[in-house]
Amino acid sequence: MALKVKPRFAETLKQSVAAYAFNIFGIAAGTIIAYNSGLFAKAPWAVAIYPPILSARGVIGGLFCGRLSTALHIGTVHPRLFGNTKSFYLLFQAIVIMTFEASLMMSLIAAFLSGFKEFFNLVNVFMATMALALVVISPLTLTVSFISFKHGLDPDIILYPIESTVADLLITLIYIAVLGLNLANSLFGGYVFTFISLALLLTSIFFLIKNAREPEFIRTLKESLLTLVLVSFIVNVAGATLGRVEELIRGKRLSQVYVVYPALIDTIGDVGAVVGSTATTKLAIGTLKASFSSMKNHLTEVSGAWAASLIMYFAYSILALLITGTIAPTSLITFTFFLFTVNIFAAFLIILVSYSVAILTYQKGLDPDNFEIPIESSLADSITTISLLVALILWASILA
Numbered sequence: 001m002a003l004k005v006k007p008r009f010a011e012t013l014k015q016s017v018a019a020y021a022f023n024i025f026g027i028a029a030g031t032i033i034a035y036n037s038g039l040f041a042k043a044p045w046a047v048a049i050y051p052p053i054l055s056a057r058g059v060i061g062g063l064f065c066g067r068l069s070t071a072l073h074i075g076t077v078h079p080r081l082f083g084n085t086k087s088f089y090l091l092f093q094a095i096v097i098m099t100f101e102a103s104l105m106m107s108l109i110a111a112f113l114s115g116f117k118e119f120f121n122l123v124n125v126f127m128a129t130m131a132l133a134l135v136v137i138s139p140l141t142l143t144v145s146f147i148s149f150k151h152g153l154d155p156d157i158i159l160y161p162i163e164s165t166v167a168d169l170l171i172t173l174i175y176i177a178v179l180g181l182n183l184a185n186s187l188f189g190g191y192v193f194t195f196i197s198l199a200l201l202l203t204s205i206f207f208l209i210k211n212a213r214e215p216e217f218i219r220t221l222k223e224s225l226l227t228l229v230l231v232s233f234i235v236n237v238a239g240a241t242l243g244r245v246e247e248l249i250r251g252k253r254l255s256q257v258y259v260v261y262p263a264l265i266d267t268i269g270d271v272g273a274v275v276g277s278t279a280t281t282k283l284a285i286g287t288l289k290a291s292f293s294s295m296k297n298h299l300t301e302v303s304g305a306w307a308a309s310l311i312m313y314f315a316y317s318i319l320a321l322l323i324t325g326t327i328a329p330t331s332l333i334t335f336t337f338f339l340f341t342v343n344i345f346a347a348f349l350i351i352l353v354s355y356s357v358a359i360l361t362y363q364k365g366l367d368p369d370n371f372e373i374p375i376e377s378s379l380a381d382s383i384t385t386i387s388l389l390v391a392l393i394l395w396a397s398i399l400a
Contacts, residue, residue, distance in 0.1 A: 321335060
């Protein structure tokens with residue numbers, strides 16, 4: 001007897017694969033950084049702030065995507081830019097303030113770790129990059145969310161995977177441009193970036209004063225600040241682990257791992273986002289109980305998101321071997337199962353984390369969309385990197 005695939009599983013799988021496909025562009029971000037590595041030689045602090053910039057943007061983008069997708073489902077936000085609801089404009093104004101908070105907090109941490117060398121330049125570059133990213137990436141987020149919702153797609157599945165990957169590429173381009181102009185000792189560039197940073201500060205102060213008595217607005221800021229503090233500590237784990245991974249890769253000449261590394265991280269983050277975002281929407285509309293035992297009622301979304309990630313990991317294996325010129329039946333089988341090992345460890349952990357954050361924050365009376373994607377997307381970097389290290393150790397004799 002033929003097995004019947006549940007419609008929800010098939011729909012989750014189809015939309016997840018379509019969204020995850022954008023992760024192939026994640027490789028471009030790494031290529032850009034590698035091509036412009038000469039800039040880092042001029043300013044060692046520039047290396048230290050690139051990961052926090054990606055993480056800060058991930059926190060803000062994750063919260064924005066999570067809140068938007070749930071709000072579209074329950075009707076508190078309409079799929080249009082103008083003439084929208086009060087909740088929509090309060091959310092966007094909170095995102096502006098969060099951008100300033102994240103820029104200041106992450107840049108101060110980076111400055112502390114680098115011994116406060118070039119403090120002014122570091123903070124200025126960080127804040128200008130984040131401010132420009134807000135202007136460039138926010139319209140993309142809104143466009144994808146509104147169009148997907150209008151066309152009957154689920155923004156819980158589509159939105160964050162697309163936004164996160166394209167945002168990584170765009171913010172990398174913005175960062176390199178800002179850094180290049182700053183290091184060129186251009187007075188014009190210095191003044192412009194200082195002006196942009198001040199504009200972000202003043203706009204944030206204006207929105208804070210304007211909405212100081214709005215409970216929804218204040219709640220978003222309070223809960224997002226807690227998320228930013230948590231992420232600030234999480235973000236350092238991936239960098240420490242990556243050093244060990246690089247040693248193993250260098251010893252085995254596995255250049256194909258470098259090719260797919262950004263895509264591996266993006267995809268695991270997307271798995272967690274799909275699982276968590278669909279769960280927060282179900283919690284909001286009352287079709288999922290806020291308990292860990294209720295996960296059995298969410299397995300179609302979990303299995304669909306995970307299956308889609310396995311498909312993409314196979315695609316990455318083919319792509320990496322083609323790019324490095326090492327494609328062969330034996331190497332394809334070996335490298336594919338190596339990546340599947342990474343996937344099994346990382347996806348399992350991120351699914352547990354993502355679902356747990358959604359349930360626990362909801363049980364505590366918090367808005368899970370303020371925590372779920374920001375926390376899991378930050379943890380995805382560390383979890384994937386640690387899983388990669390474990391897989392390299394397990395496959396050491398075969399990959400040698």
